[in-house]
Amino acid sequence: MNIYLPIAEMSVNGLVVLIMGAAVGFLSGLFGVGGGFLITPLLIFYNIPPAIAVATGANQVIASSMSGALAHFRRRTLDFKLGFVLLGGGIFGSSIGIVVFAWLRALGQLDLFISLLYVVFLGSVGGLMLVESVNTLRKSRSGAVSLKKAGQHHWIHKLPLKMRFRTSKLFVSVIPVIALGAGIGFLAAIMGVGGGFIMVPALIYLLKVPTNVVVGTSLFQIIFTAAFTTIVHAATNQTVDVVLAFLLMIGGVAGAQYGAKAGQKLRGEQLRLLLALMVVAVALRLAFDLFVQPADLYSLGPLGEF
Amino acid sequence: MKRAFSAVLILLALLAPAHAQTEPTPAPDAAQPQPQPEAAPQPEAAPAAPAAPQPEAPPPAPQLEQGPPQYNESIQIGLSTDRITITTDFSGTDLTIFGALNDVDPQLARQNRYDVIVVLEGPARPVVVRRKDRVVGMWINTQSETFLNVPISYSVSTTRPFQDMAQPATYKRLSLGADYMYLQPRNRDDEPATIEEFTAALRERKQVTGLYSELTGGVQFLSPNLFRATLELAPNVPIGTHRARAFLFKNGQFIRETSAQLAIQKSGVEQSIFKAAHEYSLFYGIFAVALAIITGWLGRIIFSRD
Structure with missing residues (x-):
């Protein structure tokens, strides 16, 4: 089933793309992340030009996040207020990210920068989660321990401009919340991800948001960040391939529902451990490409237009 | 999986009667076959000019009786269509071009001393x-080199291997063939070794991606005057105006060239998507987001079983 992609200007096997979307959708439903951090590298491995993979990845993240957020909305595990504050920062970060993206593309260093960001962020986030989840699993075997340690005061809680987030049972300064949103918006624009894989651990470990609220809230704000990223990429770089995105979405949305069901059978620590392993695996795969001599030292590109 | 299209380019029917007139001339030559092949290359080597005025003098009758006849070969190709449309299931195709030679020396034709190279040259871009x-x-x-006016695609079809038809110098002069084509660097002051290195890399990358292809034996003579050329079009053949060029060689010497234009375009839907993405990019982005949101929402309704 060959399908011609009008923007990427190449034909791909539609079935492969559907399966790719479904597999990533399953994992994203399982872990409550958008799956963008998996889809973009997969598309790049499948020879889709990185610029198109990033923008199209952002587009498909909207669909999977939308379907995920609706499920959380029904279960009332979605903090709208926290989501909107994160979003404010997200739009700001994303705007900067898109300018940097166009600049790197003209410079010929976009691929490198995308790979580096993936390796650094996936590696560190995955590594931290791995350590944490293994520790939790070990401790839970010896005795129950709650993630939220009572009375522990982080430097983050000493910042001014405090705001109360009722659903999250949180009273915290808006500065780190906006900064987190901005940082993730920036990464979203450059990496074509919603940022869920950074947002989820950051909300849990830095802001101490209850785990059950984290996933829904993260998905909710990702819808908007990814939507903004998609529109700006489409308007400035013309790199959103709607045919490719649609194929990914169909696979992704279907896969996500089964993933979510499978996720209910696993415990929180086990889920986090699996997610951590997957994130680390993607990071290692990308690092391998970066550090091992490529088969082709030369590459062709269009003349950069800024 | 069917072939998306198979454009057949047919020779102009008008040519046929023209051959009928040239055909009788061989009769006297056949009597003295020995001097013919030797005499022929000499006039062709240097003077294309003396040969040229010959056709203007329509009464060739006295000429014939005087000695070795002068042939004024010409080549023509005809396209049955001037545009090819790429549809969604396009996965590359073969393109057939028919062509005709006029006023050929039947003696040489029988000895396969005529060679034809047919090229389909894609639009040129800087790379x-x-x-x-x-x-x-x-x-x-790190290092990069920009080349101006590089054809995005270049499909070649020949009667025989390149090294058997003519000297490399001839191909270079004509800028003919993927290995001999002149590629113009933007900075001519760069080190010649560097330019050479990147030129070789450019040719190599284009061949690996299938955009530059060569089909030896792809041109076949159906009769002394009529030939058929098969060209391979890659799945990623670029959109735009292509130029079909046919080169005629006699005894290793270039005789004449002819060309015709061929537009390759996307079919209705693909074309509209591409146009929308470039001309109404903001609305296109908003549409992509809306599509994603609806897909995510519908996916939730269709697949959720809770």
């Missing part, structure tokens, strides 16, 4: 060739 080098252990794009 940046980048080279990866090891920097702090990582493989990073």
Whole structure:
């Protein structure tokens, strides 16, 4: 089933793309992340030009996040207020990210920068989660321990401009919340991800948001960040391939529902451990490409237009 | 999986009667076959000019009786269609071009001394060739060279292998063939060795991606005057105005060239998507987002079983 992609200007096997979307959708439903951090590298491995993979990845993240957020909305595990504050920062970060993206593309260093960001962020986030989840699993075997340690005061809680987030049972300064949103918006624009894989651990470990609220809230704000990223990429770089995105979405949305069901059978620590392993695996795969001599030292590109 | 299209380019029917007139001439030559092949290359080597005025003098009768007849070969190709449309299931195709030779020396034709090279040349674009080098252990794009007016695609079909038809110098002069085509660097002051290195890399990359292809034996003579050329079009053949060119060689000497234009375009839907993405990019982006949101929402309704 060959399908011609009008923007990427190449034909791909539609079935492969559907399966790719479904597999990533399953994992994203399982872990409550958008799956963008998996889809973009997969598309790049499948020879889709990185610029198109990033923008199209952002587009498909909207669909999977939308379907995920609706499920959380029904279960009332979605903090709208926290989501909107994160979003404010997200739009700001994303705007900067898109300018940097166009600049790197003209410079010929976009691929490198995308790979580096993936390796650094996936590696560190995955590594931290791995350590944490293994520790939790070990401790839970010896005795129950709650993630939220009572009375522990982080430097983050000493910042001014405090705001109360009722659903999250949180009273915290808006500065780190906006900064987190901005940082993730920036990464979203450059990496074509919603940022869920950074947002989820950051909300849990830095802001101490209850785990059950984290996933829904993260998905909710990702819808908007990814939507903004998609529109700006489409308007400035013309790199959103709607045919490719649609194929990914169909696979992704279907896969996500089964993933979510499978996720209910696993415990929180086990889920986090699996997610951590997957994130680390993607990071290692990308690092391998970066550090091992490529088969082709030369590459062709269009003349950069800024 | 069916072939998306198979455009057949047919010779102009008008040519047929013209041959009928040239055909009788061989009769006297056949009597003295020995001097013929030797005499022929000499006039062709240097003077295309003396041969040229010949056709203007329509009464060739006295000429015939005087000695070795002068042939004024010409080549023509005809396209049955001037545009090819790429549809969604396009996965590359073969293109057939029919052509005819006029006023050929039947003696030489019988000895296969005529060679034809048919080229389908895609639109030209500037191309940046980048080279990866090891920097702090990582493989990073460092040096680059920009070439102007590089045909995006270049399909060649020949009667025989390149080295058997003519001298490399001839191909270079004509800028004919993927290995001999002149590629113009933007900075001519760069080191000649560097330019050579990147030129070779450019040719190599284009051949690996299938955009530059060569089909030896793809041109077949159906009769002394009529030939059929098969060209391979890659799945990623570029959109735009292509030029079909046919080159005629006699005894290793270039005789004449002819060309015709062929537009390759996307079919209705693909074309509209591409146009929308470039001309109404903001609305296109908003549409992509809306599509994603609806897909995510519908996916939730269809697949959710809770």
